[in-house]
Amino acid sequence: MDFRHTMKGRRALSTVAITTGLLLTVAGCGGGGSGKSDKGSSSSSSSATKSNGGMTQSKAPESTAAPLAEVKGSGLVLTVTSAKRDGGGFVTVEGTVTNNTSALWVAAEWLGDERELARNGGSIAGASLIDQKGKKKYLILRDTSGRCLCTQFTGGVRQGATADWFAQFPAPPADTTNVDFQVGSMPPASIQISGGE
Numbered sequence: 001m002d003f004r005h006t007m008k009g010r011r012a013l014s015t016v017a018i019t020t021g022l023l024l025t026v027a028g029c030g031g032g033g034s035g036k037s038d039k040g041s042s043s044s045s046s047s048a049t050k051s052n053g054g055m056t057q058s059k060a061p062e063s064t065a066a067p068l069a070e071v072k073g074s075g076l077v078l079t080v081t082s083a084k085r086d087g088g089g090f091v092t093v094e095g096t097v098t099n100n101t102s103a104l105w106v107a108a109e110w111l112g113d114e115r116e117l118a119r120n121g122g123s124i125a126g127a128s129l130i131d132q133k134g135k136k137k138y139l140i141l142r143d144t145s146g147r148c149l150c151t152q153f154t155g156g157v158r159q160g161a162t163a164d165w166f167a168q169f170p171a172p173p174a175d176t177t178n179v180d181f182q183v184g185s186m187p188p189a190s191i192q193i194s195g196g197e
Helices: 002-029 035-046
Strands: 049-052 055-058 069-073 076-086 090-099 128-131 136-139 162-170 178-182 189-192
Touching: 069 189, 076 178, 076 189, 136 162
Parallel strands: none
Antiparallel strands: 049 055, 069 076, 076 090, 090 162, 128 136, 128 178, 178 189
16 A cells, blocks of 8 residues: 555656646746847837827837938938838838927928818828829828828927838839829938839
């Protein structure tokens, strides 16, 4: 009988040791010790949006790729970081705007001439893509309520701050890859559309 109790005790001890070893192995694998997961978490936190007193601000995305275009005007720096053609028949243009003026910037002149000012206030709704080759101008897409498919700078952009933006346009013909991005009184930014349908 003592022999049976000893064997049961040894089995239980072996089971506990194996279980503990497996738990430590799993914990070690999920600890985020690899360089890839650290980079992913730091880049996602660096482009996180901050809210301060109702004003939405975001840091400029840390990217090693050179921007497609950068233009300056009226104390602002407009950077276009990507212009991608999507399968749904539209182009998504993304970038940042940095406010180098001496006051809060509310994107008033970026609205454009439209009826839906109340729905699109403080946005990049007045932007357009100009296809010089095809002699066409593409305006930002709107939803059924008239809201632009673009960024609204809620609360404005503080002096010295940078905010991310995006805008979606109807896609030019597939053979059109070079267009000018235009908004407000900013100089046109010549960009190249990537991707395909």
